[in-house]
Amino acid sequence: MHALTQPAATAPYAPPTGWTRLSPTYDPWDPIRSLQRYGRHELTSVELTVTHLCNMRCEHCAVGDSLTMREAPHIPLDLLFKRLDEVQRLETISMTGGEPTFSMDTVRNILLPVLKYARERGIRTQLNSNVTMDFERYELIAPFLDVMHISFNYTQAEDFHQIGFARTGRNVRPETTSKMYERMVDNARKLSQGGLFVSAESMINYRTHRSIAEIHRLIEEMGCVRHEVHPMYPSSFASGLPAITRGEMFEAVETLLDVRNPEMWMLFGTLPFFACSEDEEERRLVRRLRESKNVTVRNDPDGRNRVNVNMFSGDVYVTDFASVPPFGNVRGEKLDDVFAKWRDHPMQQAVNCHCETASCCGPNLLVADMYYRGTDFTVRKAGL
Numbered sequence: 036m037h038a039l040t041q042p043a044a045t046a047p048y049a050p051p052t053g054w055t056r057l058s059p060t061y062d063p064w065d066p067i068r069s070l071q072r073y074g075r076h077e078l079t080s081v082e083l084t085v086t087h088l089c090n091m092r093c094e095h096c097a098v099g100d101s102l103t104m105r106e107a108p109h110i111p112l113d114l115l116f117k118r119l120d121e122v123q124r125l126e127t128i129s130m131t132g133g134e135p136t137f138s139m140d141t142v143r144n145i146l147l148p149v150l151k152y153a154r155e156r157g158i159r160t161q162l163n164s165n166v167t168m169d170f171e172r173y174e175l176i177a178p179f180l181d182v183m184h185i186s187f188n189y190t191q192a193e194d195f196h197q198i199g200f201a202r203t204g205r206n207v208r209p210e211t212t213s214k215m216y217e218r219m220v221d222n223a224r225k226l227s228q229g230g231l232f233v234s235a236e237s238m239i240n241y242r243t244h245r246s247i248a249e250i251h252r253l254i255e256e257m258g259c260v261r262h263e264v265h266p267m268y269p270s271s272f273a274s275g276l277p278a279i280t281r282g283e284m285f286e287a288v289e290t291l292l293d294v295r296n297p298e299m300w301m302l303f304g305t306l307p308f309f310a311c312s313e314d315e316e317e318r319r320l321v322r323r324l325r326e327s328k329n330v331t332v333r334n335d336p337d338g339r340n341r342v343n344v345n346m347f348s349g350d351v352y353v354t355d356f357a358s359v360p361p362f363g364n365v366r367g368e369k370l371d372d373v374f375a376k377w378r379d380h381p382m383q384q385a386v387n388c389h390c391e392t393a394s395c396c397g398p399n400l401l402v403a404d405m406y407y408r409g410t411d412f413t414v415r416k417a418g419l
């Protein structure tokens with residue numbers, strides 16, 4: 036693997052010389068940074084939903100219900116760039132789908148112009164992709180991209196088949212998906228070798244919680260710089276999947292900390308464990324996460340420092356929490372203004388806590404709703 040210590044600019048997909056290297060001490064996606072810098076949450080991150088097309092139908096997919104076979108035209112890029120220009124503190128842009136590289140038109144007409152725009156402005160970018168398409172597509176994008184974010188929840192091609200094609204509604208042959216699996220692994224490896232920051236995300240859920248150590252090992256083998264781990268919270272599309280207990284989640288996190296490669300950055304997110312917990316064991320785990328080398332716990336950007344723009348309707352979402360409708364539309368509003376409306380919303384205020392000693396700015400809405408109904412986080416304090 037290319038470890039965190041590898042020098043930059045040694046390969047075609049490495050970031051421009053002189054750019055600060057993304058690392059456990061520099062993660063511009065973490066909302067705690069803008070809170071520390073400006074004293075309140077500010078919009079520093081924009082996510083673009085660039086497609087609803089996808090060649091897979093993962094059983095856990097958070098946007099599964101919105102996937103389609105055909106799609107409408109995108110909003111004009113001029114309008115998008117105007118809105119991005121207006122975001123005063125913009126630091127990161129993420130692009131997601133669907134599979135953003137599914138259509139070559141999207142690669143050429145959206146991904147590339149947005150990535151080039153970001154490079155010119157010194158803004159960091161992330162693409163969420165399953166990297167199962169032909170390498171040529173990724174090769175086009177990689178020189179302008181900062182983070183290729185992939186999902187990896189597998190120990191073998193059979194898992195990939197079961198997880199990734201559960202909802203296709205047609206019979207996809209294991210031989211076909213096995214080839215896609217190989218291509219995904221191969222693409223991730225080639226991108227890593229080319230110097231791209233590949234971050235593989237695994238969910239802790241009913242399928243993976245016992246095999247998470249093996250999944251970590253395979254991610255290391257692909258040369259990924261970072262392993263990102265989140266518990267799976269059942270969204271509407273995945274609401275039928277079996278849930279695991281908090282105890283099982285806890286165990287899986289401990290196992291990972293026991294067996295992981297300490298040279299690889301491990302990023303945990305949306306954990307339901309906090310430094311203000313009344314449970315001593317949970318506090319111990321939070322402490323362990325804080326003290327482990329190359330381990331970070333990222334505060335959730337959704338509803339903190341990020342908005343999502345739907346590139347078809349122009350609607351702006353502030354969180355993927357189910358009961359929050361779009362907060363505005365880029366056709367008529369500035370993104371900073373939409374964000375300001377959300378910052379004062381009672382729903383955001385309920386989880387708007389901050390403990391400096393724990394570098395924590397509270398749970399995301401889904402976690403609060405699932406495990407902490409009735410808890411007022413604004414009166415809690417970290418007890419590390």
Ligand code: SF4
Binds near residue numbers: 418
């Ligand atoms: S910021 Fe909120 S969730 Fe985090 S430790 Fe403090 S009170 Fe708990």
